[in-house]
Amino acid sequence: MIVKNYQEIPAEKVEMAGAENVTIRWLLGKDSPAPNFYLRLFEVRPGGHSPYHTHAMEHEIFILEGIGRINAKGETFPVSAGSFALVEPDEEHQFENTGETVFKFLCIIPIEK
Amino acid sequence: MIVKNYQEIPAEKVEMAGAENVTIRWLLGKDSPAPNFYLRLFEVRPGGHSPYHTHAMEHEIFILEGIGRINAKGETFPVSAGSFALVEPDEEHQFENTGETVFKFLCIIPIEK
Numbered sequence: 369m370i371v372k373n374y375q376e377i378p379a380e381k382v383e384m385a386g387a388e389n390v391t392i393r394w395l396l397g398k399d400s401p402a403p404n405f406y407l408r409l410f411e412v413r414p415g416g417h418s419p420y421h422t423h424a425m426e427h428e429i430f431i432l433e434g435i436g437r438i439n440a441k442g443e444t445f446p447v448s449a450g451s452f453a454l455v456e457p458d459e460e461h462q463f464e465n466t467g468e469t470v471f472k473f474l475c476i477i478p479i480e481k
Numbered sequence: 482m483i484v485k486n487y488q489e490i491p492a493e494k495v496e497m498a499g500a501e502n503v504t505i506r507w508l509l510g511k512d513s514p515a516p517n518f519y520l521r522l523f524e525v526r527p528g529g530h531s532p533y534h535t536h537a538m539e540h541e542i543f544i545l546e547g548i549g550r551i552n553a554k555g556e557t558f559p560v561s562a563g564s565f566a567l568v569e570p571d572e573e574h575q576f577e578n579t580g581e582t583v584f585k586f587l588c589i590i591p592i593e594k
Contacts, residue, residue, distance in 0.1 A: 369574070370567040371551060371558040374543075395565050396541055402567055404591040405518045407541045428509055428520045430487075430587055432545070438484060445484040452508045454483040454515055461482070474543055476589055478517040 370400065374409050382410075382418070389416025389465075408475045412436065412465040420462035427455040427475050429463075434471035437464050483513060487522050495523075495531070502529025502578075521588045525549065525578040533575035538590050540568040542576075547584035550577050 379391035396407040431451040438445045439462040455461045465471035492504035509520040544564040551558045552575040568574045578584035
């Protein structure tokens with residue numbers, strides 16, 4: 369059993385091209401015994417966004433704080449605390465802060481085996 | 482892409498023996514295209530708890546609101562908003578509301594294949 373607070377986990381700057389003002393905390397990542405999926409917490413500062421990109425793994429998302437939108441191919445979805453999403457494999461997506469406070473969300477991904 | 486608010490998903494009473502005052506919302510469950518894991522939201526009312534039990538699948542947990550504790554074999558972990566946990570396969574566990582407001586948490590489980 370692992371029990372912690374997310375604030376115990378360092379926030380690392382996301383350096384990927386196209387990311388602006390985003391940090392990631394790997395709550396349950398490679399260094400944990402998580403057997404099937406990883407739990408990460410993203411914080412996007414006002415004006416920030418993740419890259420607009422696509423990949424083979426899905427995301428499951430839950431918005432914790434702030435307001436933003438999920439940009440997809442030809443569509444945009446406004447989200448706020450309590451919103452959740454499934455980004456299916458190979459779907460284009462971007463998470464963007466549209467508010468004036470931190471936009472904070474959980475993102476769960478499968479472990480590649 | 483699926484984007485919704487958790488309140489759009491009905492809260493179903495957990496009828497399992499040992500559960501008291503608990504509901505579950507299957508945010509991304511069997512009826513969704515989630516490929517690898519399911520996202521559920523539990524709400525435990527004051528005085529309530531999940532069953533003390535064990536099973537082969539892990540849980541990844543993130544506490545959204547309220548205060549409570551996770552009871553494990555010979556240990557108990559106080560938790561509140563921002564706490565997260567990994568309940569490893571076959572670990573005994575129970576989620577208990579120790580506060581006076583709803584204790585709300587996300588619980589992600591693998592899809593059995």
